[in-house]
Amino acid sequence: MPSALRLSVRHVFIAFVACAIPTAFAADAPPTATPEPVTVIKAGKLIDVASGRVRNDQVIVVQGGKISAVGAVGVTLVPPGATVIDLSSKTVLPGLIDTHTHVTGDPTTPPYYEYGISIPREALKGARFARDTLLSGVTTIRNVGASGYSDIALRDAINAGDVIGPRMLASGPAIGSTGGHCDSNMLAPEYDEHAEGVADGVVAVRAMVRRNIKYGADVIKYCGTGGVFSKGDTPGAQQYTAEEVAAIVDEAHMAGRRVAVHAHGAAGIKVALKAGVDTIEHASLIDDEGLELAKKNGAWLSMDIYNTEYTQAEGPKRGELEEFLRKDREVAQAQRDNFRKAVQKGIKLTMGTDTGVFPHADAPKQLAYMVQYGMTPMQAIQAATKVGAEALGIEQTTGQIAPGYSADIVAVTRNPLDDIHAMDSIEFVMKQGTVYKQ
Numbered sequence: 001m002p003s004a005l006r007l008s009v010r011h012v013f014i015a016f017v018a019c020a021i022p023t024a025f026a027a028d029a030p031p032t033a034t035p036e037p038v039t040v041i042k043a044g045k046l047i048d049v050a051s052g053r054v055r056n057d058q059v060i061v062v063q064g065g066k067i068s069a070v071g072a073v074g075v076t077l078v079p080p081g082a083t084v085i086d087l088s089s090k091t092v093l094p095g096l097i098d099t100h101t102h103v104t105g106d107p108t109t110p111p112y113y114e115y116g117i118s119i120p121r122e123a124l125k126g127a128r129f130a131r132d133t134l135l136s137g138v139t140t141i142r143n144v145g146a147s148g149y150s151d152i153a154l155r156d157a158i159n160a161g162d163v164i165g166p167r168m169l170a171s172g173p174a175i176g177s178t179g180g181h182c183d184s185n186m187l188a189p190e191y192d193e194h195a196e197g198v199a200d201g202v203v204a205v206r207a208m209v210r211r212n213i214k215y216g217a218d219v220i221k222y223c224g225t226g227g228v229f230s231k232g233d234t235p236g237a238q239q240y241t242a243e244e245v246a247a248i249v250d251e252a253h254m255a256g257r258r259v260a261v262h263a264h265g266a267a268g269i270k271v272a273l274k275a276g277v278d279t280i281e282h283a284s285l286i287d288d289e290g291l292e293l294a295k296k297n298g299a300w301l302s303m304d305i306y307n308t309e310y311t312q313a314e315g316p317k318r319g320e321l322e323e324f325l326r327k328d329r330e331v332a333q334a335q336r337d338n339f340r341k342a343v344q345k346g347i348k349l350t351m352g353t354d355t356g357v358f359p360h361a362d363a364p365k366q367l368a369y370m371v372q373y374g375m376t377p378m379q380a381i382q383a384a385t386k387v388g389a390e391a392l393g394i395e396q397t398t399g400q401i402a403p404g405y406s407a408d409i410v411a412v413t414r415n416p417l418d419d420i421h422a423m424d425s426i427e428f429v430m431k432q433g434t435v436y437k438q
Helices: 003-028 111-116 119-135 147-160 202-214 242-254 266-275 288-297 308-314 322-344 360-372 377-383 386-392 420-424
Strands: 038-048 053-063 066-072 083-094 096-101 138-143 167-170 219-223 258-263 279-282 300-302 348-350 409-412 428-431 434-437
Touching: 053 083, 083 428, 096 300, 096 348, 096 360, 096 386, 119 138, 119 147, 119 360, 119 428, 119 434, 138 386, 147 167, 202 219, 202 242, 219 242, 242 258, 242 266, 258 266, 266 279, 266 288, 288 322, 300 386, 308 322, 322 348, 348 386, 360 377, 360 420, 377 386, 377 420
Parallel strands: 038 083, 096 138, 138 167, 219 258, 258 279, 279 300, 300 348
Antiparallel strands: 038 053, 053 066, 083 409, 409 428, 428 434
């Protein structure tokens, strides 16, 4: 073959390959992704918890479970084909955050009946209560104590879409000392019963923190003082030494976990704060020194000032021990008075309700008590949204209605800034862009 002809054939072959390669790659390329559906919410009033202001006639654009835009009606672009939810007659605000729950706990069960509830049964109850919680308008919870890591299993089930419920941070079994509030003290000695989170001594508490983290805990919860619903102890009594507390906090913080301490008594609270604990749960008997230390350290107080109403009304009906009812009466008003002091001192407070002690669907009712004991309605709503998110370390994800945040949105007909009781019954609930109640 002449050399000129060979060159020509070679050029034709190269041209053919060059044209064919893009076609081959195009055939193997994945199809163009379908754009995620867009939902637009028209809000008559929008509570901006970041600024503490109310914005009228707003548009919230939601896509892919997140908020992509927020702005005034007529100014903010409504994408063509968007699903429009008209809440122009309602007040819209971020989904609530409850920083202290026991989502697998059933408040209707008598004390000794709980010994007949298996861990799988507890988890299934939790699935029901998680649904109740979400439909009440609480779109995020921090669960601080459950048997057998049932709360962690529930969290994972919600994340996988197996059941519906709020976003969850879970602790697994609470850590406590032998005979303390987080032990199991209801049975006679011959049963040798103890709770799975019991650990005594510096080495043991470090190991227990590591165990909880191993099995998926988002947060570490320990009991630093006695409690109300625990037999034989005193709410104000300290139950871990300073050395044990320092070990718990150090171990958790090394692993990037925050620490919540059950603490009614002043001494246990101050030991926890000096060790660098992140949140104080209950804080019923905190003294002035403890309040100042909490403010100095930037710790959050999570004070359950509503639930005594339910405990005193319903506890006797279900056979609650008189010891528990008495202790509840003894600390309830002191806790409420100290809540007021904390508000006056500008200490960071969240909405921590202790659901499981009372019905999960009633969590938003605590907001009215937070107002009764010193907060403005805006402060109470901020505590239950923006401040709660900060306490849990998720302030970049949720807690306000703004671009880039999860579309966790609720609405009520009456303006809660005029009457906080409007929050007692939330009418619209969206979590991560999905509407669960409308």
